[in-house]
Amino acid sequence: MNKWFKHIGIAIALLFSVTAFAHDSADHADDAKVDNGQIWSQLKAGAEGRTTSLSEFHAQPINTYDLRVLELRSDLLAPALMAALFGMIIIFILFIKVNGISKLHGGFSGKLVYRWSKFDVSIHWLGAIPCLLLILTGLTLLAGRFFFQPYIGEGIWSNLVYAAKQVHDYMAIPFMLGWALMTTLWAKNQLPKMYDIKWMMVVGGYINFGPFKGKHPDAGFANAGEKLWFWAFALFGLVISASGMLLLFPNLFEPSRTLSLIALVLHSISAIIITAFSIVHIFMATVMSEGGMECMVSGYCDETWASQHHNLWFDEIKENGTLKYKE
Numbered sequence: 001m002n003k004w005f006k007h008i009g010i011a012i013a014l015l016f017s018v019t020a021f022a023h024d025s026a027d028h029a030d031d032a033k034v035d036n037g038q039i040w041s042q043l044k045a046g047a048e049g050r051t052t053s054l055s056e057f058h059a060q061p062i063n064t065y066d067l068r069v070l071e072l073r074s075d076l077l078a079p080a081l082m083a084a085l086f087g088m089i090i091i092f093i094l095f096i097k098v099n100g101i102s103k104l105h106g107g108f109s110g111k112l113v114y115r116w117s118k119f120d121v122s123i124h125w126l127g128a129i130p131c132l133l134l135i136l137t138g139l140t141l142l143a144g145r146f147f148f149q150p151y152i153g154e155g156i157w158s159n160l161v162y163a164a165k166q167v168h169d170y171m172a173i174p175f176m177l178g179w180a181l182m183t184t185l186w187a188k189n190q191l192p193k194m195y196d197i198k199w200m201m202v203v204g205g206y207i208n209f210g211p212f213k214g215k216h217p218d219a220g221f222a223n224a225g226e227k228l229w230f231w232a233f234a235l236f237g238l239v240i241s242a243s244g245m246l247l248l249f250p251n252l253f254e255p256s257r258t259l260s261l262i263a264l265v266l267h268s269i270s271a272i273i274i275t276a277f278s279i280v281h282i283f284m285a286t287v288m289s290e291g292g293m294e295c296m297v298s299g300y301c302d303e304t305w306a307s308q309h310h311n312l313w314f315d316e317i318k319e320n321g322t323l324k325y326k327e
Contacts, residue, residue, distance in 0.1 A: 069261045069262075069265060070261075072265065073142070073264070073265065073268065074146060077142065077265070077268040077269065077272065078142050078143035078146050078147070079143070079146075080272045081138070081139055081142055081143050081268065081271060081272050081275060082139070082143050082147060084272045084273075084275040084276040084279070085135065085139060085275050085279065088275075088276050088279035088280065089279055092279065092280070092283045092287075092288075096283075096287060096288065099206075099207060099208050099209065100208050101287060101288050101289070101290055102205070102206045102208075102288055102289050102290060103290050104290050104291055104302065104304045104305055104308060105304070105308060106304060107304070108291065108302050108304060108305075109302055109303040109304045110302075111302070111303040111325055111326075112294075112298070112300035112301065112302060112303070112325060112326035113300060113301050113302070113303050113306050113314070113317075113323065113324070113325060113326075114299065114300055114323075114324035114325070114326065115295050115299060115300060115301045115306070116295060116296065116299040117299060118299060120185070120186075120299065121296055121297075121298075121299050123178055123181040123182055123185070124178075124182065124296050125296075126174055126177060126178035126181070127174075127175060127177075127178025127179055127181075127182055128178070129174075130171040130172075130174045130175035130178065131175055131178075131274070131278060132278070133167055133168075133171045134168060134171050134172070134175055134271075135271070135274075135275050135278065136164075137164040137165070137167045137168040137171070138168060138271050140160060140161065140164040141161065141164055141165065141168060142268055142271075144157075144160070144161065144164070148160075169248060172244050172248055175241075176241045176244070176245075179233070179234075179237040179238075179241060180241075182233075183233075183234045183237070183238075186230065187230075187234070189220070189221040189222050190222050190226070190227045190230040190231065191227075192224075192227060193220060195217065195218040195219070195220075195312070196219075196223075196224035196227065197224075198217045198218065199217040199218070199219055199223055199224040199225070200224050200225075201217075202215040202217050204217065204219075204223055204224070204225055205217055206284075206288060206289075216308060216309075216311070218311060218312050219309060219310050219311065219312060219313070220310065220312045220313045220316075221310060221313040222310075223309065223310065225280075225284070229277050229280070229281050232273060232274070232277050233274060233277065236270035236273050236274050237270075237274065239266055239267070239269075239270040240267055240270045240271060240274065242263075243263040243264070243266045243267040243270070244267060246259070246260070246263045247260065247263055247264065247267065289305075289309065290305070291304070291305040292305065292309075298326075300326045303325075
């Protein structure tokens with residue numbers, strides 16, 4: 001009997017011990033909640049502490065920023081990038097169906113005039129190919145979660161985002177190199193001239209109906225539309241490159257959270273503008289202007305194309321003796 005009382009006594013003692021331990025743990029949890037609450041209140045009030053970090057922001061344990069920046073990204077920038085890409089493609093397709101393309105009067109001459117060096121052609125594609133890949137991967141990263149993710153599986157989506165991020169990061173460097181070379185070497189032929197105003201007023205002679213039909217305004221080596229594209233690319237390419245470096249190498253620049261968000265917004269806005277201009281540029285070179293694509297494939301253009309679209313430049317090289325034909 002004493003043995004049973006002994007076992008019952010041990011069980012009761014264990015029960016009280018567990019209960020007391022649980023109660024004590026709960027008290028500690030409540031104390032921890034109170035302490036954590038006090039800590040967060042103190043931090044929000046501006047309290048500072050010490051860390052082992054060497055960053056200039058090491059004393060700032062909470063990053064404060066305007067949450068509307070994130071809303072701007074999802075509600076405005078993501079749809080704008082979609083519109084810049086697919087919207088411009090749709091507009092151009094409809095325009096070409098209504099207007100048609102700009103054909104060469106009298107057809108191709110068969111004589112190819114030297115226009116771009118092999119080096120120029122190379123740096124064009126050095127910038128162009130990464131630019132296209134950056135647009136497509138950037139679209140996935142910026143707008144994909146709102147427009148693509150709901151319609152594909154999680155596994156496919158995660159792989160797509162991972163691939164897009166890798167391609168976007170690796171293509172950034174050749175894009176910046178191409179941008180720097182094109183901006184530096186081509187700027188001299190992209191300076192505005194008075195005759196560029198007339199080119200703009202008649203839309204470069206690409207309209208095939210109404211009072212604009214048959215108009216072929218003067219143009220030098222680059223027409224007004226190409227100059228507009230060049231300077232947009234130069235300016236917003238600079239913003240994209242600077243903000244991209246900040247986002248690509250945060251450990252090197254150690255930006256604050258606010259600066260990172262500002263860089264992200266500027267990066268997105270610049271990408272939207274360059275995307276819209278790129279679609280126009282691609283359509284004008286490959287579809288709209290008959291014979292235009294040859295320039296950036298071989299570096300030569302048809303003589304009829306040169307005299308029709310860049311007459312002042314063609315007259316200049318004939319007069320100064322620099323006109324060269326492909327043999």
